[in-house]
Amino acid sequence: MKTLISKNTLQLLLTLCIWVIYSNQVIAQSSAKTYSIPFKLTSQNNIAISALINGQDTVSLMFHTAANSLTLTTDAISKMKSLRFEGADTVKSWGGGENSSRYSKNNLLQIGKKKWDHIPLWENLNSGPGTGGKFGPELFEGQFIDIDFDKKIMTISKDLPAKAKAYIKLEAEYKDDMLFINASCEIGTEQLSLPFLIHSGYAGAVLFDDTFTNNNQLDQKLKIVSEKNLKDSFGNVLTVKKAVLPALLMGENKLNEVPAGFFKGAIGRQKMSIIGGELLKRFNIIISADRKAVYLKPNSLFSLPYPAS
Structure with missing residues (x-):
């Protein structure tokens, strides 16, 4: 009888050890999938x-x-x-x-x-x-990029965060290593939709491409507030006009009186419109692993006044 109990105990201990090792491996693998x-x-x-x-x-x-x-x-x-x-x-x-x-x-x-x-x-x-x-x-x-401007934490994970259910999902296009979403601009009586490059390296709010600027006569239809010189990462100098865009719609999110820039008279140099850091910081953002979607949720900076031009 004693021998039988010893064998059962040994089997139980062995089973428990295997279970603990397996659990630790699962936890380690789960942890490895996500880091902040x-x-x-x-x-x-x-x-x-x-x-x-x-x-x-x-x-x-x-x-x-x-x-x-x-x-x-x-x-x-x-x-x-x-x-x-x-x-x-x-x-x-x-x-x-x-x-x-x-x-x-x-x-x-x-x-x-x-x-x-x-x-x-x-x-x-x-x-x-x-x-x-x-x-x-x-x-x-191949990973989700979760940028939380409230907590100042970027979380990288293999799976879509559960909190994405509370975000607005926008279709995105990832082309030539650049991420684009569509947004709509209210200009006069028109609402015009166009693709914007998500550009966290650009400090401003919105920068319009030359074709859109010239085709829609932005220098005449928008209120101009200033002019400013910009330098790209190699020192090329560009002169940008600053204006006020009455409204910008990103999915269901509407931002009013948005600072916007464009290059008057330039043809083909600024080839894409840009949404920059001044707007991006107003949302907590999740970029999908396949780069085909961007999830947005207004954060504590959403209603922050825009800086004077």
Whole structure:
């Protein structure tokens, strides 16, 4: 009888051990599928994230929804010891013009506890103020990107967060490593719909493309409040007119008296319309893993007054 009890006890203990090991593996796998990245929202509406390059060099990187590679500024590079450049190539910036850029093929990038091996990086002249470079959604390929501006946390996961049920879902198009959604503009008596590039690297609210600007005579139909010079990441200077857009509709979300910019007289240089950080920060945002949808929910910044032009 004693032998039988010992065998049963042994079997029970063995079963419990297997169950504990399995449970821990499931928890570990679930944890590995989701990780959080704290960020700072800068005064220029950029998402700034602390990173480590090659285990040695610390740098603040801007999360840039329209970027397709890791880039570092010339100034940031000058302060680093771990980089080795293999050559240079010609690249094109969104502001126009071709520029020579050095590249480094094989680097280790660490953000929080997450590491990426064999990462190539490129040299740029500029990034968002207070940051030494930028990276884009390609780092999180095949994963959901949850940007919570209330908590200042970006969460990366394999599954759609349950809270997405409370968000408004918009169809998106991911083309040439850039993410677009459709939004409608109220201009005079018209409501005009067009695709906008989601551009977290642009500090402003809205920037219209040249074709839309000229076809709809925005300089005549919108109230102009100022003019301003912009520089892209390679130093190309662009003069933008600032105006007030009566209303912008993003799904069921309506924003009134929205600051908008455009380049008067330019033809074909600004090829796409942009929604920038001044608007994006007003929503908590989830980008789908396949980049075919964007989920929006107004947050605590939604009714924040727009800055004076």
